[in-house]
Structure formats: structure tokens, C-alpha cells
Amino acid sequence: MTEENTYIEQRKKKVEELRSEGISPYPQNLKPTHTASEILKKFDDKKGPELEGLKEQFALAGRVIFLRSFGKAAFLKIADRTDKIQIYIEKQILGDEQFKLFKNIDVGDFIWVQGSLFRTKTEELTLKATALKIATKTVRPLPEKWHGLQDIETRYRQRYVDLIVNPEVKKAFLTRSKVLQALRDFFGKRDFLEVETPMMQPIPGGAAAKPFITHHNKLDMDLYLRVAPELYLKRLVVGGLERVFEVGRNFRNEGISTQHNPEFTMLEFYQAYANYEDLMKLTEELLEELATKTNGSTKIKYEDAEINFKSPYPRLTMKEAVKKYTKQDPNKLSTEKLVNIFEEEVESKLIQPTFITQFPTDFSPLARKNDQDPMVADRFELFIYGREIANGFNELNDPEDQAERFKAQVEALHKGNEEAMHFDADYIQALEIGLPPTAGEGIGIDRLVMLLTNSSSIRDVILFPQLRSKEEKS
RNA sequence: GAGGCGCUAGCUCAGCUGGUAGAGCAUUUCCCUUUUAAGGAAAGGGUCCCGGGUUCGAGCCCCGGGCGCCUCACCA
Numbered sequence: 114m115t116e117e118n119t120y121i122e123q124r125k126k127k128v129e130e131l132r133s134e135g136i137s138p139y140p141q142n143l144k145p146t147h148t149a150s151e152i153l154k155k156f157d158d159k160k161g162p163e164l165e166g167l168k169e170q171f172a173l174a175g176r177v178i179f180l181r182s183f184g185k186a187a188f189l190k191i192a193d194r195t196d197k198i199q200i201y202i203e204k205q206i207l208g209d210e211q212f213k214l215f216k217n218i219d220v221g222d223f224i225w226v227q228g229s230l231f232r233t234k235t236e237e238l239t240l241k242a243t244a245l246k247i248a249t250k251t252v253r254p255l256p257e258k259w260h261g262l263q264d265i266e267t268r269y270r271q272r273y274v275d276l277i278v279n280p281e282v283k284k285a286f287l288t289r290s291k292v293l294q295a296l297r298d299f300f301g302k303r304d305f306l307e308v309e310t311p312m313m314q315p316i317p318g319g320a321a322a323k324p325f326i327t328h329h330n331k332l333d334m335d336l337y338l339r340v341a342p343e344l345y346l347k348r349l350v351v352g353g354l355e356r357v358f359e360v361g362r363n364f365r366n367e368g369i370s371t372q373h374n375p376e377f378t379m380l381e382f383y384q385a386y387a388n389y390e391d392l393m394k395l396t397e398e399l400l401e402e403l404a405t406k407t408n409g410s411t412k413i414k415y416e417d418a419e420i421n422f423k424s425p426y427p428r429l430t431m432k433e434a435v436k437k438y439t440k441q442d443p444n445k446l447s448t449e450k451l452v453n454i455f456e457e458e459v460e461s462k463l464i465q466p467t468f469i470t471q472f473p474t475d476f477s478p479l480a481r482k483n484d485q486d487p488m489v490a491d492r493f494e495l496f497i498y499g500r501e502i503a504n505g506f507n508e509l510n511d512p513e514d515q516a517e518r519f520k521a522q523v524e525a526l527h528k529g530n531e532e533a534m535h536f537d538a539d540y541i542q543a544l545e546i547g548l549p550p551t552a553g554e555g556i557g558i559d560r561l562v563m564l565l566t567n568s569s570s571i572r573d574v575i576l577f578p579q580l581r582s583k584e585e586k587s
Numbered sequence: 588g589a590g591g592c593g594c595u596a597g598c599u600c601a602g603c604u605g606g607u608a609g610a611g612c613a614u615u616u617c618c619c620u621u622u623u624a625a626g627g628a629a630a631g632g633g634u635c636c637c638g639g640g641u642u643c644g645a646g647c648c649c650c651g652g653g654c655g656c657c658u659c660a661c662c663a
Binding site for chain 1: 598611612613614615618620622623624631654656662
């Protein structure tokens, strides 16, 4: 049971009133002929007299988001998926019976209206209703019109309300959708195949992260929610799918923050015969395209910064970056110290898109060693606004080397490092069948969308972010 | 996990030094045929997050708990 209040009681009474008059509060088959934006666009430049000369009738459907009544006339606004448009109601035009029906309508209800167009005294394009139907009677009130819904917790828990009353929220998710569409186009054009690999994996792999565990009853086996699709995607390259990409959810059993949600969306792609330098170039092209398609420009505003996605992006080795941004001599540092100092002192300074290359091999168990310096891997990460956005490298395709790396990981796992990788014998077998020279990359889509929508929290780009459940009273 | 801040009407918020719980919007009723935060008149609406404690008396003070946000830690 949900909690009741006088608002809901009053509106449930209205539902009963409708029923007692033989009107369904939840009817079907009410078809609009137009959308709000179609009408607003098409008649944008038409003056009042021109509109009133039109014989055309327009049927619209949407949610009433605004209502102002004057006794025998009223203005209301309805919102459909495209836009908002004003409706004018007049008793004389609508007739007594329909006007009585209108009196039953509250803000929040869905209605269907038909009528002609005109302009009000203030030149607002408005539909003059000649017919009106209730499409869905609603019983719970929406937040008030000025302040809307501010409470962050309620916004996340009741995203459906947030989407109705906070337009910028809808806009962010439209942008997110555009990003996904654009990146599919981008890889499609380049002959990449979109694939789907298991989210439930018997052996978690592909990233250093603590997995969620679940259980399959019939098989009586534990399964892990994937922390990355990487090892499966490379199996596909072994199988001859030379260019693959997957965009989908990864799950990591870690803390939650403005940068972390337990389930998040990752793009991973693999290209045979490419190397990590090719991928840096590809990444530059991709980000330029995504920024342009979502913001109309390669320059975007993010918090206090202006970020320019125009390529090329500076490339620094990790050691060069430490040298440039700190007072440390990178050659005198241990591998661990180097990485620590990089993370603590350098990352936050990488505001404009910057590639950092040559990561220590010890920290890159799936990456191919550099031919000149086996201590480092041919790997890069892309940082923007101090955040890691992408991670790519030449794939390690030497099965013996990979087996050694797995063994080191398993050792770490046994020492209590819950994020270390497991030994994946089948993956080694796949490498024995043969992975052509390949480079691969992962891009954190949520974090990228944060940048493109100027969102400070990952929760603002995930429709239903993970929250602790509240005590249910039901 | 630690610290800080917050939780009061459907929504947004006020509530002083502990003394009968408030406003705006919204709702209900009445008036109102071109409004743009429409206007006028009246009315109703509260588990002050939860549980203890102190007190003659707690929204306010103390203790414990819940949920959220932020910072840090953790986390590629």
C-alpha cells in the first residue's frame, strides 16, 4: 500500500464520478494526429488571422502540466514527448457536457484534445479545443509549479516525477541516447560488429575489480556478474570477428560515489591489426564526433572549465607526466610510487583531453609489453577533467606470457586482493588457438555523458541510480 | 568506513532562548470567457524520519538508529 492523503482521496473520488457517468478513466485508442512540436514548428511563423482561416483540425494528446481556469473558460498546457503546447477551453465552444468533463481534470491527468489553432492576445500559439477526452485520470498530485521537485533523494527514487517536472533531466537523458546512437553509427561505419557477451560469467575477468556473485539453481553453480566483457570480446577476435564492439553494463561491487555506480555502462571495442596508437587516433575522432553531435561544437562547458574535444590530444608517458606536473624524478621512483604519485598529483591536473601512455606492465595484466622496455605496457588512458574516460592497449596475445600474468594475479587474489583476476584457462586456450595482433579499448560511457551534459554526479546520467532501499511499510 | 550537512503539510521552505506547528504554491467551495507565478473571497490539510532519554513541557537539548547529499578513504 502507498500512503494516502486528502489529495489522493479527492482524486479517487473524481475517478468514481467518471465511472458513475459511464466514462472510463483509463480508456484506450485515443490517437493524436500531431505532436506538440510538429504544430509549434509548422505554424511558428503564421499570424493569428492566417491560423484562424485554416480548416484543419488537430488532435493532440498529453499530460496536463498547467491549468488556469476562469469559470467558463480556461487555459491549460499539455506536454507530450516532443514539447509543451497551450490549449484553450471555452464552455460555449466545447458544449456543456464536455465542459463538465473538463471540470473533472486536474494537473497531471492525460487528456486528448481536438481543435483548431489561434494566437492569444500575447501571440502564443494555442489550440482551441472543440473536443476533449480524458486519456488517463491520475490520482497522485505532481510537485508544485515553481520550485518543482528539488529533493535529490525523491528525484532519484521517483525518476518518473523528476522527468515530468525537471526539463533538464529529460534533456540529459536525450543526450545520453544520442551518444549511444552516435557511437553505434561511428563503429558501424568503420566495419565493427556489435556483439553481446555474457554478463553472467563463471570466471570474472577483464578488469581489476571486486565482482558481484550470484547463483544458478538448476546448474547449481555460482556465477559472477561481469566486471568487464574484455576476455569474451577477444575470444571473438580469435574466432575471426576482427572488429567487434559491445556497449553494455558492467557490475563492480565497490563503493558508490559521484563517479561510481555499481552498474555502469562501458563501451569496449577490439580491432585486429590495429595498435594502441591507432586507437588513440580513433578515440580522438570518436570524441570529436560525439561532442559535435550532442553539443554542436567540440568545445563544451563543464563545471568551471571549457573542454575542447578538438584533436589531437597531448600524449605523455606516465613518467613524462609525473615529471611535468610534480617535483619528483620519475626515474628514481618505484613502480608503485610512480603510479601512486601519478594518481594523487597528476590526474586531477589533466583537464583537457590528454593521453597518458606507457603504464607499468605489473598494473596491466592483459596488455602487451613494450618491445623496447618490457617494464611498461603499450597502453594508454585518456583523462578529461581529471577523470579517466578511456583505457586502451595492445592486447597481450602470447599465451605463455598471459598464463604467467594470470598466475601472478591468482597469487595476489590468494593474498587477499579481492580485485585481482582469476586464472581463466579457457582464455589461455583461446590465445593458443591464436589472437591476431589486436588493440582494444574501453570507454566509460556514463562519465563521458557526464561531461557532455555538464552533470556533476554519475547519478544524473543514470536513470535509476543505485540507492539504499528505504524501509517499506507495505 | 570516517567526518560535515540535511530530513517539518502534496511541493518548496521558515520555525528565535525548550512554551498550543507556520508561509507560499497546491487542494476544496464560491465569483470570474484571452491567462502567462492570472485575480478576489472563504475553508481544510501535520507520525515535525524512527526509537529512547532529560524536562512540568521537546520540531528544537542528549543518546541510538534510518535515509540522502557533500568531502575524504576505498575504487582504475
